[in-house]
Structures are given as C-alpha cells and as structure tokens.
Amino acid sequence: MKKEFAVIGLGRFGGSIVKTLAEEGLGVLAIDADEDRVNEFARIASHAVVGDTTDENVLRNLGIRNFDHVIVAIGENIQASILTTLMLKELGVGNVTVKAQNDYHEKVLRKIGADYVVHPERDMGRRIAHNIVSNNILDYLELSDEHSIVEIVASQKMNGNSIFDLDIRAHYGLNIVAIKRGNEINVSPQANDMIHKGDILIVIGADSDINRFEKKIVE
Template structure:
C-alpha cells in the first residue's frame, strides 16, 4: 500500500512538497489556516483542508494519526510550528518532519519529539555554495553536519585511471559508491573499473575529505 502524507503549511516549501507527492500519485492531505492557499491546492492534493493545527480536537477530527508521515511546513510562526508538533506527538503520529527557522527552533522541536528537522533555506544555501566553489560538483546532498554525498564530474586528470590506481579510499577516506556513465549507473564499481572523462562519480564521505579530493585531483 502507498504511504499517506499530511503537509501542514502551504507556503513555498510546503506547497512544493504537496506538488511533488501528488506528482508521484501519493495520497496527501494539504492543510493551512488560509483559505486562499487551501483553494490553490484543492485540485492537486487528495484532500485540502482549512484548519488550525494547534487545536488537538481539530487534528483528531481529521484523523491525522492514521497517516504515515506528517510534514509541518509552517513558515514564520514558530509558536504554531512548535504547538502543532506537540499536538501531533500527543495524538500519536508516528513520523513527523518539521521545517525549522533556526537552530534554537530545531532544539525545541527535537525535545518535543520531531523525528526529522529540516532547514531548507540553510541547506539550499550550502548546496549552492558547494556548486559555486567547484565546477566539477554537479550535485550535493548533506547527510549530517560533517558528511555528504556529492556528484563529481570526472575530468581529463582522472581519464583512464582505475579506482585501484587512484586509491581514493586509502588516500582520502572517501568512497565512490557508484559511477554514472551516460544512461548507465555502475553501483559499487569494481577496483579495476577505469574512469573516463565525463563520468559522474557518486562520492560519499566527510566534507573535509571530499574537499581534499576535489582540490588534489580536479582543480
């Protein structure tokens, strides 16, 4: 069975999540206090509801606890974000992801039981900065404060070298977990696999080690 989602807060962040889930033909309930925003998603989400999610009785009446995952994407109203998260925990929602405005907000959310906290503006800023710094970095996904998965385009300096020739794991402490080559993806490539210019290396490791690799081999 497909998972069912609730998105609370239909600003740019929450709205984009609703659209993405709907595009994947997943069940999603979209909730906001503003009727105009709810109307915008009435034909996109499975259900679109005008509601105050800081009211426990409202959440119960909507059957929120029966959904698999609730995303709290409330914008600048930190108090409503915190109260909504608290209400969701109290009625027994299993998985809650919440958008945080700052580090203090995140600490409070984690203390009251949020399963996952995201900083979309901060994380996107880091992603863009990483792409700007290196022409070879095609994409960047932060796994934690210190570790990431990065897509790096192989250039002429890597062309013809095998993974064992480069000895990347021993020298830099990072792992190439896959290689994109045109439409093909080589998962867990063998040590004798040779890299060609234009290959995209999927690299995982500590940010400092990935940066050392980029500077040594790609700049």
C-alpha cells in the same frame, strides 16, 4: 496499501511537497489556516482543508493519527510549528518531519519528539554555494554537519585510471558509490573499474576529505 501523507502549511516548501506527492499518485491531505492557499490546492491534493493545527480538536477531527507521515511546513510562526509538532507526537503520529527556521528551533523540535528536521533554505543555499565555488561539483547533499554525498565530474588527472589506481579510500577516506557515464550508471563499482574524463562520480565522505580530494585530484 499506499501511504497517506498530510502536509501542514502550504507555502512554497509545503506546497511543493504536496504537488510532488500528488504527482506520484500518493494520497495527501493539505492543511493551512489560510483559506486562499487551501483553495489553491483543492484540485491538487486528495483533500485540502482550512484548519488551525495548534488546536488539538482540529487534529483529532482530521484523524491525523491515521496518516503514515505528517510534514509540518509552517513558515514564520515558530510557536505554531512547535505546538503543532508537540500535539502530533502526543496524538501518536509515527513519522513527523518539520521545517526548522534556525538551529534553536531545531533543538526545540528534537526535544519534543520530531522525527526529522529539515532546513530547506539553508541546505539549498549550501548546495548552490558549493556548485558555484567548484566547476567540478554538480550536486551536493549534506548528510550531517560533517559528512556529505556529492556528484563530482572526473577530470583529466583521473582519466584512464582505475579505482584501485587512484586508491581514493586509502588516501582520502572517501567511497565512490556509483559512476555515471552517459545514460548508464554503475552502482557499487569495483576496484578494477576504469574512470574516464567526464564521468560523474557519486562520492560519500567527510566534507574535509571531499575538499582535499577535489583540490588534489579533481581540479
């Protein structure tokens, strides 16, 4: 059976989630207090409804507990975000992802039971900053406050060396989880796999180790 999703808040973030889920052929209920936004997504989502999700009766009438995953993408109204999240968990929704405005908002959301908390603006800002600062980093995904997974372009210094030769794990505490070369991708590469200039290395590890590796080996 296909999973059913509900997205509360149809701003840029919530709207993009609705569109992506719909493109994947998944059932998605789009909810917003603004009728114009709801009308905009009426032909995109499986269902689109106008509703105040801080009202428990509204959530009950929507059968919200029957959805596999609910995304709370409410924009600037932190109080509405918190109240909605609280009621979703009290009604028994298994998976609730919430957009946080700041760290304080995140702390409150986690205390009331939010399963996942995201900071789309902050995280995208960090990704863009990393891409701007380094010519070698193609993409950057924060896994925690101290660990990330990055796509790094192999430099001339790395050309013709095997993973064993570079001994990246021992020297830098990093793991190469995949190597992309053209249209091919080598998942879980072995110690004797060679690295060529221009290869894209997908590396996971602590941010401090990634920075050290980039300065010593990549650049």
